[in-house]
């Protein structure tokens with residue numbers, strides 16, 4: 001899917017002399033690094049797979065033909081049976097997500113979307129948080145199904161958390177009062193585009209993924225645990241990994257029933 005060179009879209013704003021490499025930070029659990037220099041990506045590494053090859057520029061991926069876009073779109077599905085042994089490396093996954101993220105559209109080029117990519121223990125921890133949060137809210141007799149579902153997400157290889165940085169979105173709303181009401185919906189729309197693009201790119205790499213929404217129930221705990229700024233609004237969670245089963249059947253309302261194609265103007269049209 002993504003092709004060509006990947007250059008950082010936003011160089012480090014903290015330090016003119018920054019080489020664009022991730023800011024390294026050892027935190028409580030001792031094993032995660034935050035990347036503060038580029039376009040809002042934060043990478044969290046668990047102890048199981050600590051590597052440092054996260055910023056390789058330019059991309060070494062071969063350039064691809066646009067005709068591969070449609071098959072990738074067709075192939076993307078909600079895959080729920082996910083495993084921890086994908087055929088692609090963690091580094092390649094990160095690189096692909098970075099490439100996709102760098103080229104996404106946003107209203108007024110506001111670039112308010114933020115993502116957090118969790119691997120290893122940090123991925124497991126997310127689903128432990130979801131499990132304990134839901135356990136407190138769902139009646140015990142009904143919890144079995146929820147428990148199995150969440151345990152399934154934990155079996156995946158990693159998770160992408162999708163956020164919007166509301167300081168950016170609100171800043172644009174203030175700057176352009178005539179469209180102030182639109183910036184919230186636009187931020188959600190842009191985030192949906194990003195979700196779809198990453199989902200499709202993961203599929204293109206042979207990975208399965210699905211989309212979950214345990215926000216806002218998990219927001220506070222997730223923010224605390226991963227030290228997410230309070231102004232970042234959690235929008236979606238996307239577990240991904242090795243495909244263990246194909247996606248289920250799905251019904252499709254014919255597109256012809258859902259779209260209109262208009263050509264020549266009718267004489268009565270003013």
Ligand SMILES: Cc1cc2nc3c(=O)[nH]c(=O)nc-3n(C[C@H](O)[C@H](O)[C@H](O)COP(=O)(O)O)c2cc1C
Pocket residue numbers: 076077078079210211212213247250
């Ligand atoms: C905006 C949006 C929200 C969704 N939320 C969820 C969700 O919370 N849980 C879930 O399992 N699937 C969720 N899905 C996935 C849809 O159920 C799925 O895309 C749809 O049934 C079509 O199946 P497919 O993804 O295999 O094409 C969501 C999809 C979209 C676009």
